[in-house]
Amino acid sequence: MLGPGFVQAAVAIAILLSVFVRSTRTGASWRAVDDGVATADHLRDLTGILTRAQLQETFGPPTTEGVYPVTRAEVRRERGGVGVLMGDRWLDGACAIVALVTLLPIWPIWGGRSVLELALTLAAGYQGAGWAATVLLVGKR
Numbered sequence: 001m002l003g004p005g006f007v008q009a010a011v012a013i014a015i016l017l018s019v020f021v022r023s024t025r026t027g028a029s030w031r032a033v034d035d036g037v038a039t040a041d042h043l044r045d046l047t048g049i050l051t052r053a054q055l056q057e058t059f060g061p062p063t064t065e066g067v068y069p070v071t072r073a074e075v076r077r078e079r080g081g082v083g084v085l086m087g088d089r090w091l092d093g094a095c096a097i098v099a100l101v102t103l104l105p106i107w108p109i110w111g112g113r114s115v116l117e118l119a120l121t122l123a124a125g126y127q128g129a130g131w132a133a134t135v136l137l138v139g140k141r
Contacts, residue, residue: 008117011124012099018127019096022134026087033075038068044137046075048082085126085133095123 029042040055040062049055055068058078062068084091098119 008102008120011120012102015095015099015120015123015127018131019092019099022087022127022130023089023092026089026092030072033070033072036067036069038070038075039066040068043068043070043075045086046083047078048080048084048086048133048137049078050082050137082133082136085130086137087130091126095127098123 025045029038029045032038032042033046040052043055043059044050047055047058049058056062059068059070059074098116102116102120
């Protein structure tokens with residue numbers, strides 16, 4: 001039978017994998033914005049704005065190549081809740097820290113098991129909500 005330590009370790013590893021994948025995708029979208037080649041897909045990933053009409057209303061029309069001439073500050077200003085769920089550097093980093101602390105072999109000594117389990121549950125919930133938002137985005141494309 002599997003003990004609670006195994007389940008926590010499995011959840012922690014799943015969180016770390018999720019953070020890696022989501023950070024890679026979000027990082028690529030931010031690089032596209034910084035390089036001046038942000039397309040509708042990049043802006044959807046970062047802002048959570050799902051329709052081209054809303055993107056055009058928010059950022060103006062794209063160029064003939066489909067590139068939106070936006071800055072990082074403009075994208076940050078227009079980020080909504082779905083955009084944060086799809087990937088936020090600070091929240092993903094916090095999730096990774098919680099997962100790494102869970103994997104440390106000394107955390108049971110600290111006597112903070114209930115606090116750590118709550119933090120692990122919140123981190124897993126945030127990652128799960130992020131994946132749900134991503135599925136929503138893919139379904140709208």
